[in-house]
Amino acid sequence: MQLAADEDFAVFVRARQQALVRAAYLVCGDHHAAQDLVQGALAKLAARWEQVRLKSQASAGIGKLRHLLPQLQPASRTGGEDAR
Numbered sequence: 001m002q003l004a005a006d007e008d009f010a011v012f013v014r015a016r017q018q019a020l021v022r023a024a025y026l027v028c029g030d031h032h033a034a035q036d037l038v039q040g041a042l043a044k045l046a047a048r049w050e051q052v053r054l055k056s057q058a059s060a061g062i063g064k065l066r067h068l069l070p071q072l073q074p075a076s077r078t079g080g081e082d083a084r
Helices: 002-028 031-047 049-055 058-062 065-071
Strands: none
Touching: 002 031, 002 049, 031 049
């Protein structure tokens, strides 16, 4: 049973990870920070995956990422070296 849940989570991540990283990048302006944010959100989701999976709410579970994104302070968009 755990193997099936792990495979379901892997499929979920493969299907959505790039879009999540892009969305996080748009908010924070830094690719590494975006990847870290998504990795953290997916790690939290993985810990609860069985509950989420059983309720068929995987997209709603990761939807919490939208609430985390505005909390980032986009350091690279504050007029650093790349500001024109």
